[in-house]
């Protein structure tokens with residue numbers, strides 16, 4: 641059903657996937673180079689310095705920062721407002737599409753959701769193409785994809801944008817959520833970051849534990865391309881398989897007390913965790929194309945957030961919302977103050 645929003649490297653295979661991947665991949669690797677660390681840091685620091693002192697204000701600044709970084713990877717300048725509106729509209733339609741993939745919709749419901757998804761992408765495309773640099777970049781996308789029938793550069797761009805922005809911001813939102821719930825941990829992380837040390841092992845561990853416990857993409861689906869048997873389970877070609885990232889991240893064979901959120905988790909502090917059991921960016925050839933950039937952004941955004949704000953929670957109830965990613969639900973009981 642997600643294909644209703646468009647086709648991109650996400651929902652293609654083999655040669656077509658390799659062609660689509662080549663359009664964006666070098667850009668992501670270049671943007672994640674250590675030389676860009678300072679500019680990524682500056683983008684989040686500046687945005688957060690002038691935002692409203694509230695969760696909503698911080699969230700907006702994080703979105704604007706992640707969009708700026710995404711657009712910059714393609715030599716473009718983000719139009720924060722229309723892009724934020726696009727994301728809100730997409731979240732709404734995706735929630736419906738996801739529901740319909742579990743509960744069969746009527747034809748009218750299905751067609752309505754597909755119609756709305758297409759309208760959103762079309763609106764975004766016409767707005768994007770008003771910028772001549774973006775139009776030139778979309779032209780490059782099309783030239784590189786010359787062999788693909790009905791290729792839409794806008795769909796490719798938009799799907800990549802969702803992948804890059806929503807996941808990154810969501811991760812930082814979960815870090816904020818957990819900082820609010822753990823005042824002593826928050827003090828320790830603030831001390832580590834404010835000390836401007838080159839190594840921040842406790843902060844790194846905290847980010848990892850947050851991604852283990854709240855992976856922004858909690859599960860994935862794959863389609864068996866041929867009849868096969870995996871671990872005794874027989875699969876027929878065309879069958880859908882759901883992979884639980886949460887399940888892997890809470891597997892008792894790999895983690896001690898997997899159901900506990902442990903800010904100083906031994907497996908991360910000692911760097912002894914099994915790489916197969918920590919897959920927030922997935923693994924294998926189809927793993928996240930922006931994993932390095934995403935990691936860089938999350939690290940710099942968390943530093944900027946912790947330097948500038950303190951958080952407190954009145955309760956420790958985990959509430960979440962699932963649309964493009966698994967994110968903390970709006971209206972959480974977190975209070976924000978500027979440091």
Ligand code: HEM
Nearest residue numbers: 649803804807808811857920921922926927928929930934
């Ligand atoms: C903390 C941040 C991020 C997380 C947790 C994350 C997670 C993931 C996961 C789990 C997938 C696999 C999805 C699937 O196969 O259905 C994926 C794919 C992808 N992600 Fe990310 N991502 C993050 C940041 C980014 C960023 C910053 C970008 C680009 C700027 C990006 C671009 C992509 C792309 C293009 C794919 C498709 C890979 C392919 O099949 O070719 N992601 N991501």
